[in-house]
Amino acid sequence: MKLNKNPNLSTDSEKEVIIQKQINQLQKEISDWASKESNQPEEKKRILLRTNTETNSIYHTIVEKTEAKAVESKLKFISLTSQKLKRLSELEPNETTFQKQTFMLKKVLVYLDILYHISKRLFVISKSNLFGKQVELQSEVDSLIHEVDRIASQAEFNDMRLFAGDFAKDSRVASLWMIHQSKGELSRVWIATMTSKSLGLTTVEGNYLTLSNANLFQKNIEEAINRINEERQRIQSVLD
Template sequence: MKLKFKSLQSIGAERESVIQKQIQKIRKEISLWDFSSKNKEAREILLRTNVSSFSFCRVRVEKDSVVAIDSRLKFVSLTVNNLEKLYHSQPAKTTFQKQTFLIKKAIVYLDTLLAISKRIFEISELEIRKKTKGKDLQWELDLLIDEVDRIASLAEFRYLHLFGGDYAKSSRTASMWFINEKNGSLFRVYIATMTSKALGLRSLDGNYLTLSNSTLLQKKIEETILKIKEERKQLQSVLD
C-alpha cells in the first residue's frame, strides 16, 4: 500500500496538536487529584514536548503547587497552539520560505516569553498587595522561570538552536546569513540569548529571583519585558 506523503509542516502541526491534547488531559487530571489530609503524597507528571527521547518535562505535583503548575502548563499550551497555527499557515519549502518560517517561529517563542514575563510582573504586584500566599507565588515564579529555560533549550529550526546564544551578536561563531529576496544580497541576522540568566530571571550562580524584594523584582522584570520586545521588533523588521 502506498503511504500518503506528509510534509514536515504537516508532521509539525500534527505533533503540536498531540502535545496540546496531552496538556489538556494532564490539566484535567491534576484538577481532579485528591490532595485531602489523608492523601498528601506528591505525584509526578511527564509531559513530552518534542520527538526527542530526552524532551520530557518532569514536574513534581504537591497540594500547594497545583495552581503554579497549571499556570506553567497554560504557557506551554500557548506556545504549542501558536506553533500549530504557524505550521498550518507558513510553508517552508523554498529558501525564502524557510527564512520566513525561522523568524516567525522565533517570534512565536518570544511572544510566550513576553506573556510569561508579564505574568511574573503580576506575581510581584500580588506579593506587594499580599493578595496570595507568598509561598504559592514563589512556587509559580520558580516554575515560570523553568519554563523560560525550557523554551530557550527547545526553540530550534532544523537543529539550529535559536535562543542559546549561538546567533547572538556577542557570539564569535554567529553566522546566520539570509538572502534578500528582492536583490539576492546576503545579510546577517542575529538572535539574542533568551535564557533565564540572560533575561535577568536568575542570578549568575543560577538562583531564582525571589519575592523577598518585590520592588527590585518588578524593576528587573520591566527590563526583561523591554529586552524581549526589542528582540521581537528586531526580528519582525527582517520580515518587513
C-alpha cells in the same frame, strides 16, 4: 511515539496535536487531583509530559498540592506555545530557501511572544497582595522561570538552537545569514540569547528571583519585558 499520517497536516502540526492532547489530559488530571479531598495533606503527584517528540524533551517533576496552580500556569504557556507553533506550521510554507528563512524568523517571533506573556504574568505576580500567598506565588515564579529556560533549550529550527546564544551578536559559535528576497542582498541576522540568566530572571549565583525583594523583582521583570519587546521589533523589522 508514533505520528498518525494525516495528509492535511504537516509533520510539525502533527507533533503539536500530540502535545496538545497530552496537555489537555494532564490539565484535567491535575485539576481533579487538586480539588479532591485527601486525608494525606502531603500527597504528591508525578507530572510527566513530552513537550516535543524528541526523546530528551520530557518535562518531569513531582509536585505537592500547594504547587498545583504553579504547574497549571506552566502548562498554560506550554499549551499556548504548541497552539501557536501548530498554526504557524499550517499557514506558513516551508519549502524554498526564502520560505524557510521566513518560517524560522516567524518561529522566533512565536517563542518571543510566549516569553513576553510569561514575563507579563511574572510582573502581575510581583504586584499581587502577597499576604498569605507568598509560598504559592513563589512556586509559580519558579515554575515560569523554569519554563523560560525550557523554551531557550528547546526552541530550534532544523536542529539549530535559536535562543541559546549561538546566533547572538557576540557569538563565536555560529553566524546566521539571509538573502533578501527582492533585493538579493546577503545580510547577517542576530538572535539574542533568551535564557533566564540573560533576561535577569536568575541571579549570578544561578538562583531564581524571589518575591522577598519586591523592588529588585519588579525592576528585573520590567527590564526583561523591554528586552523581549526590543527583540520582537528587531526580528519583525527583518521580515518587513
